[in-house]
Each structure stands twice: as structure tokens, then as C-alpha cells.
Amino acid sequence: MKKKYKLKKNARYGLVGIVIIIAVILVGRSIYKDYVYKHSYEYNLELRGYDEKEIKLLIKNLDDKRLDKLANTKKDPVIVAFLQEKYYISKNLDRYLKYYENHKKVAYSDIVALVNTNNDYEHYEHDLKAKTSLDELLLCNKFYKLADGYEPEDLATMKNKYYYGEAQVVRQEVYDAFVDMWNDANEEGIYLIVNSSYRSFEDQKELYDLYKDNYGTTEADLVASRPGYSEHQTGLSVDVFSKDNTSTKTFKDSPAYSWLVNNSYKYGFILRYPEGKEDITGYEFEAWHYRYVGKKVAKELHNNNLTFEEYYAYYIENAAKKTK
Ligand SMILES: [Zn+2]
Numbered sequence: 001m002k003k004k005y006k007l008k009k010n011a012r013y014g015l016v017g018i019v020i021i022i023a024v025i026l027v028g029r030s031i032y033k034d035y036v037y038k039h040s041y042e043y044n045l046e047l048r049g050y051d052e053k054e055i056k057l058l059i060k061n062l063d064d065k066r067l068d069k070l071a072n073t074k075k076d077p078v079i080v081a082f083l084q085e086k087y088y089i090s091k092n093l094d095r096y097l098k099y100y101e102n103h104k105k106v107a108y109s110d111i112v113a114l115v116n117t118n119n120d121y122e123h124y125e126h127d128l129k130a131k132t133s134l135d136e137l138l139l140c141n142k143f144y145k146l147a148d149g150y151e152p153e154d155l156a157t158m159k160n161k162y163y164y165g166e167a168q169v170v171r172q173e174v175y176d177a178f179v180d181m182w183n184d185a186n187e188e189g190i191y192l193i194v195n196s197s198y199r200s201f202e203d204q205k206e207l208y209d210l211y212k213d214n215y216g217t218t219e220a221d222l223v224a225s226r227p228g229y230s231e232h233q234t235g236l237s238v239d240v241f242s243k244d245n246t247s248t249k250t251f252k253d254s255p256a257y258s259w260l261v262n263n264s265y266k267y268g269f270i271l272r273y274p275e276g277k278e279d280i281t282g283y284e285f286e287a288w289h290y291r292y293v294g295k296k297v298a299k300e301l302h303n304n305n306l307t308f309e310e311y312y313a314y315y316i317e318n319a320a321k322k323t324k
Pocket of ligand 1: 232
């Protein structure tokens with residue numbers, strides 16, 4: 001009898017012991033879970049006033065260092081605004097914020113466009129390499145400089161019915177596309193005519209120095225590119241007018257200009273320096289300067305009202321980094 005009782009008693013203790021252990025585990029786990037949750041970004045960002053959507057956006061895009069900072073300071077609506085921009089590029093966030101600090105009245109989308117295209121730097125003071133390996137998608141402007149002595153390999157001389165003045169030279173693919181465009185324009189009664197195309201480094205230097213010697217650097221920079229930074233050196237650009245209007249002042253009012261604006265993309269050309277985008281391209285509106293980028297990209301730019309600078313930053317440079 002005694003033995004049986006003892007066994008029963010032991011079993012009861014054992015059972016109580018197990019229950020206690022389970023309870024401790026459960027409570028411990030819940031305390032631990034609570035601890036982890038209270039130290040999570042989700043919890044702390046919510047405390048700072050971010051909503052669920054914003055929290056997801058922040059966690060998806062920012063590194064721990066920045067999240068730690070956000071979790072410990074009052075809500076920063078500016079960062080959230082930048083993250084929601086269509087052309088947001090993560091490596092540029094600090095530059096967006098810095099630009100915003102100094103230009104609070106500029107729209108977020110404009111800041112993103114300006115910084116993506118390096119316009120938070122001064123022209124000619126932030127040299128990057130123009131990637132000629134990208135072929136018709138290479139970017140050359142006041143930030144992207146061509147390698148010294150760069151000269152395209154497949155330059156072709158135009159037949160003289162396509163130009164006036166000196167003989168004109170462009171890359172073969174550009175020439176073929178131009179001829180297609182010329183023929184279709186001609187059928188609609190528009191006679192396109194080129195007056196400038198490929199320019200060598202030396203030609204550009206001569207041109208720029210002439211302005212510089214006569215009017216000084218500031219004036220020269222307004223009307224000509226410095227050598228190495230001119231898109232004309234790529235063999236991908238043409239200055240196009242029409243036979244009845246070759247004036248840089250009035251070409252924008254001509255039927256040929258309207259035709260080019262509405263149709264040139266179908267042949268792979270874009271109006272390179274459009275009106276209203278001067279701060280992005282670094283050039284005054286040039287109704288006559290067309291750049292070959294191929295049909296696919298030309299259509300994208302045309303449909304989305306993007307400059308080549310903006311397209312290049314987001315779809316070429318940034319996309320290449322992401323897939324690396
Ligand atoms: Zn030009």
C-alpha cells in the first residue's frame with residue numbers, strides 16, 4: 001500500500017513538474033517574442049507614426065543603419081516622399097536629402113531627376129566616363145566625358161542631297177536611320193537638311209576655343225561644349241533643319257520641326273535638348289539637335305517625356321547595378 005502511494009505521489013510531482021516546465025517555456029517564449037517585437041523596426045517605426053505601407057517601404061529600401069536612425073527620431077516625411085518617387089535610385093538618397101535641405105521649394109520629382117542626372121554638381125566639375133561600349137546608348141554630356149581621342153569606327157559620309165555646307169559624317173547606323181526618316185518626311189513635302197554632325201575632338205576644341213578667346217569661358221560654355229563633352233563627337237547626333245528654314249531662331253516654328261517632334265522617334269531619333277528640360281540636359285532648347293538612340297529607346301523617351309539623361313540614370317546605369 002505504502003509503495004503504491006509513494007509511486008502515485010512521485011507521478012503527481014512529476015506531472016506538476018512537467019506542467020511547470022511547459023508553463024515556463026510558454027511564458028518565456030511569449031516574453032521573448034514580445035521583447036523581439038518591441039525591438040523590431042515594425043514596432044518602433046509605428047511608434048514614430050509611420051503607417052503600415054510606409055513601414056514596408058522603409059524596410060524594403062533602407063539599410064539597418066538608416067532604419068535604426070529613423071526608429072529613434074521623429075517621423076521623417078521627406079524620406080518617405082523620396083522613396084515613393086517613380087525614378088528613386090537608392091544610392092542617391094543622401095544626395096536627394098542634401099539637395100532638399102538647400103532647395104525646399106523644389107518638387108521631390110524634380111530633385112530626383114536633377115540628382116539622378118548629376119545636376120547637384122557643377123558642369124565640368126564631376127567627370128564620369130562616357131561608356132562607348134554602350135554604342136548608340138552611350139551618354140555624353142557635361143558630366144560624361146569621352147575618352148581622349150575617341151573616334152567612332154564606322155563613320156559614313158552623307159550624300160550631298162542630305163546636307164548643306166561642309167560634307168557631313170555620321171555613324172553608319174545613324175545614316176541608315178536618317179535616310180529612312182528623310183524619305184518619309186520628303187513624301188510629306190518636308191525637305192530635311194543637316195548642317196552639322198560628327199565633330200572630332202580637335203574640331204570641337206577649335207570651335208570652343210574660338211568662342212572662349214573672343215568672349216571668355218562663361219559665354220563660351222553657353223554656346224559650345226568643351227572638347228570631349230560634345231555629343232557631336234559620338235557620331236550619333238545631327239543638327240537638322242529644313243531646306244526652307246535653317247535658322248536657329250525660327251526653326252522651332254517651322255512645319256519641319258513639328259514633323260520631327262512627332263515622328264523622329266519612329267526612326268530612332270530624339271529631340272535631345274527639349275524646352276523645359278534645360279536644368280537636366282545642361283543645354284538651352286535646341287529645336288535642331290537630334291540624337292540617335294535606336295527605335296525602342298526613342299519610343300520610350302517620346303512616350304514618357306523623358307530626357308536621355310533621365311533614362312540613362314534609371315534604366316541603364318541603375319538597372320545594370322541591380323543585376324550585378
Ligand atoms: Zn548639335
